[in-house]
Amino acid sequence: MKNRIMTHIVAGYPNMKECEERAIQFARSGIEFVEIQIPFSDPVADGPVIMKACEHSLKAGTKTKDCFNLMKRLSKRFKEEKLETKLLFMTYFNISHKYGLKKFCKDAKQVGAYGLIIPDIPIDEESHEGYLKECKANDLNPIQVISPITPDERLNKIGKVAKGFVYCVSRYGTTGAKSDLNPKLKTYLGKVRKYIDLPLAVGFGISNRAQINAVHKHAEIAVIGSALIESSSQQSINLFSVGFDVEEDF
Amino acid sequence: MKSLKKYLINKGGHFGIYGGRYVPEMLIPIMEEMEEAFYEAIKDKEFLKELDDLYKNYSGRPTPLYFCENLTKQLGGAKIYLKNEGLNHTGAHKINHCLGQALLAKKMGKKRLIAETGAGQHGLATATVAARFGLECTVYMGKRDYMRQRPNVFFMEQLGATVIPVEEGGQILRDAINAALKDLISNPEDTHYLLGTVCGPHPYPAMNTYFQKVVGEEVKKQLPVKPDYLVACTGGGSNAMGLFYDFFDDKSIKMIGVEAGGKGIKENKKKAQHAARFETGSVGVVEGFKSYFLQDEDGQIKETHSISAGLDYSGIGPQLAYLKDMKRIQFTYATDVKVLEAYKVLAKTEGIIGAMESCHAVAEVIKLAPTLPKSKTIVLNLSGRGDKDIFIVTKKLKDKKFQEFLTQHVHEK
Ligand SMILES: Cc1ncc(COP(=O)(O)O)c(C=O)c1O
Numbered sequence: 001m002k003n004r005i006m007t008h009i010v011a012g013y014p015n016m017k018e019c020e021e022r023a024i025q026f027a028r029s030g031i032e033f034v035e036i037q038i039p040f041s042d043p044v045a046d047g048p049v050i051m052k053a054c055e056h057s058l059k060a061g062t063k064t065k066d067c068f069n070l071m072k073r074l075s076k077r078f079k080e081e082k083l084e085t086k087l088l089f090m091t092y093f094n095i096s097h098k099y100g101l102k103k104f105c106k107d108a109k110q111v112g113a114y115g116l117i118i119p120d121i122p123i124d125e126e127s128h129e130g131y132l133k134e135c136k137a138n139d140l141n142p143i144q145v146i147s148p149i150t151p152d153e154r155l156n157k158i159g160k161v162a163k164g165f166v167y168c169v170s171r172y173g174t175t176g177a178k179s180d181l182n183p184k185l186k187t188y189l190g191k192v193r194k195y196i197d198l199p200l201a202v203g204f205g206i207s208n209r210a211q212i213n214a215v216h217k218h219a220e221i222a223v224i225g226s227a228l229i230e231s232s233s234q235q236s237i238n239l240f241s242v243g244f245d246v247e248e249d250f
Numbered sequence: 251m252k253s254l255k256k257y258l259i260n261k262g263g264h265f266g267i268y269g270g271r272y273v274p275e276m277l278i279p280i281m282e283e284m285e286e287a288f289y290e291a292i293k294d295k296e297f298l299k300e301l302d303d304l305y306k307n308y309s310g311r312p313t314p315l316y317f318c319e320n321l322t323k324q325l326g327g328a329k330i331y332l333k334n335e336g337l338n339h340t341g342a343h344k345i346n347h348c349l350g351q352a353l354l355a356k357k358m359g360k361k362r363l364i365a366e367t368g369a370g371q372h373g374l375a376t377a378t379v380a381a382r383f384g385l386e387c388t389v390y391m392g393k394r395d396y397m398r399q400r401p402n403v404f405f406m407e408q409l410g411a412t413v414i415p416v417e418e419g420g421q422i423l424r425d426a427i428n429a430a431l432k433d434l435i436s437n438p439e440d441t442h443y444l445l446g447t448v449c450g451p452h453p454y455p456a457m458n459t460y461f462q463k464v465v466g467e468e469v470k471k472q473l474p475v476k477p478d479y480l481v482a483c484t485g486g487g488s489n490a491m492g493l494f495y496d497f498f499d500d501k502s503i504k505m506i507g508v509e510a511g512g513k514g515i516k517e518n519k520k521k522a523q524h525a526a527r528f529e530t531g532s533v534g535v536v537e538g539f540k541s542y543f544l545q546d547e548d549g550q551i552k553e554t555h556s557i558s559a560g561l562d563y564s565g566i567g568p569q570l571a572y573l574k575d576m577k578r579i580q581f582t583y584a585t586d587v588k589v590l591e592a593y594k595v596l597a598k599t600e601g602i603i604g605a606m607e608s609c610h611a612v613a614e615v616i617k618l619a620p621t622l623p624k625s626k627t628i629v630l631n632l633s634g635r636g637d638k639d640i641f642i643v644t645k646k647l648k649d650k651k652f653q654e655f656l657t658q659h660v661h662e663k
Pocket of ligand 1: 343368371446447448484486489490559560561605608633635
């Protein structure tokens, strides 16, 4: 992979067709992972940009099954073009719960998902929900999200169940809100690696090439979420066709 | 199960399939710290003594349990007692859990309180305890509630709090909760989120139940006989849990929760004309806990409607969902129209102006009392007084003279 980057799309924002085109552009430029967010009305971990995108998408009538269809089309296209980009669903637990967790995992696998990112289903609820179990049964990677204040003992527990890669939130706060990289990133990730032997993805607030480079010094995967959603609504396709290697600031 | 009371404040925070702690990893250490501090505090005699002193000398507890002789006569059935939580400092039961949580926040070394508020009663009580304990305070309020409960916004600001109108979503309570959770995610170290009902991730439901249970404990002492029925309105459920809690282990006592019936039990795909979660809701996981929510077939949360901002919420506390499944609490609803009628009846027969939220319970009692023999006793929780509702009520009752006064007042230099 030439770009160990994960980008983010809110399904249905600005519309399904553009989402599809964007994801294909991402894949063609060698982006390793694309998260497709199934919009939810109450996205507690998301900042204003993604929140607005979710609201917009839901207002336009996006349904959970439309998001599955989007991924299905993308998987097919990636296969045809021999693109190796992996697709993930990002959403909140209520969406999968209402859909039926078993069926959600089964269908996600069927449309080609590599894994799921569901920030509000912590490992502590496993005995009640069986989320990890369902992911395992369907060969999906349940991507764990951790934060700078996750204590050692918990990192150890999470390390035992994590698969694929681990998403390390780089600072306090919700998604979006541009910020300088956490100066303690190196120490933070060093601590994480003591317990977790998987590639680490770092995200939250990353918005330019310099930051991506900085992340890549310490972590395998850089995550660009809100920044692209913001710029894409203005600069649109132009930006994507240029590719990420030459783009200085999104 | 031996003691329902014990179970409802259990350390695991699950109540049957409900409750739990469904929050992003960032919030887990914060919730664990709070949980630990809380279960320690309630074993600490000093802490409990201080809380008791605040209940008494700051808030004015015990609040009266008043026998509504006129209303009882007029309805001609069961005896009606009213627990007047409206006589608390700041005008509602919300001060009970605010005092408890503020003491806890102080103990944990927090510098700042944040809160969501619907009716503004919880925000007002939070701003009050923040002033009392020398803590910074930010209150989130849906823009629509901000407009309809403007008197409380003014008072919160007088108390030194910053009130932020939330523009997202339906601009009501649920949007304020989302905004407050995001604030907490952004400021996990110095901030305590003083959540104002028995909802949210563990330990909030157990903790607020604990701090509210003083209501029922007082009733038990004040009432000369054993009650037959307990009635309370249910937004998130804190005043109901407060009144009911001490009676849970006595199965002969019936309990009724009254949800907001709004304009009737009607809804479309996106919006309900009511906030009666047990009428048309289903099980979901939202805002950190599992319970009943008004949602569509994809799990998108619906907007709600109620004349009372404090009941205008799409979710309900997990303990109440459990108690409903167990058939320990029976749920019903009162529509806006019935609530306004009840408001007038209570004011005219007993000289008590109740909060719109509390008048949902009054409406149910007006329905229930005449169907019961005179030997039966009902206790109704009047969770708050009605001062804050002055603008809604004048509008709904089309009080011309008062509206003229308002217009004049605005134009006066
Ligand atoms: C007076 C009053 N009663 C009831 C409520 C509803 O909350 P709960 O169901 O938690 O008691 C509120 C909420 O704002 C309120 O202000």
